[in-house]
Amino acid sequence: MAANRGYNSTSAGTRLRLIEAASEILDEEGYPAFTARRIAGRAELKPQLVHYYFRSMEELVVTVFRRSSASYFRLHDEALSSARPLHALWDLNCNIPEARRMLEYVALGKIYPALRDEMRASGESFRALQIEVIEKVCAQNGIATPPMPAAVLATMMSALARSIVIESNVAMTTAHREIRDYIGATLDLYEPG
CATH class of the missing domain: 1.10.10.60 (Homeodomain-like)
Known part of the structure; x- marks a missing residue:
């Protein structure tokens, strides 16, 4: 052959x-x-x-996901390098480019194990970077006892932003403003000003 x-x-x-x-x-x-x-x-x-x-189609979808992930990583890196990285990260995740596609990746991840593995590795990498930045922000601002552990804040921000994005796809907006206000006030405890 x-x-x-x-x-x-x-x-x-x-x-x-x-x-x-x-x-x-x-x-x-x-x-x-x-x-x-x-x-x-x-x-x-x-x-x-x-x-x-x-x-295979699995190889194609993994390639497409990696391309999306690389694009998001650039935006993620910019957010984490900004003057107020936690606020910038929250804004990015609530307005994530390619949000619709992320839902499709989840569905395809049930079909293609390699995509599921790629998504897990990517997600864990992003989460580790977020935790590291939260810990750095706490250290820079002298927050010895933060309102919540870095891993909890990173996960909560990600989960709530994802919910807002998913619900917005079906035009559901109930409590979104209140959630944004709450997270903004919480992040102000970590990044005043």
Whole structure:
């Protein structure tokens, strides 16, 4: 059997078109439309090319997720490097780009174990960075006994922001303002001013 050069191609324009088409499909149509035929159609390519450039649909979705994760990491890094990193992180997570796609990744994670593993590793990495920054903020501001442990605050911020994003997708906004106000006031205890 001849080697398939497309699998190892990382800079091919066609491969990139497929990745972008897969991202658009997830954003606009959701995980049920994540098929080789639909993605190739969106990219205006033949369906066979999906499997030329990716060994499986699992490999494609992991590639798309890694691209999203890298994009979020840049924004996450900017937030954590800002003057008020906890406030910036909260704002980022409440207004996360590609929020719709994140829900689709969760659904696809039930189908594709490699995606689930990638999501777990990425999430744990982000959480560790957040905990580290919360601890650093406490140390810089002389907070010996913070209102809540760093791991609890990081998890609470993430979970509440995720709920706001998910509920906003279905136009539910009840108590969102109150949650934002509460988290803002809580973060002011860590980052006054």
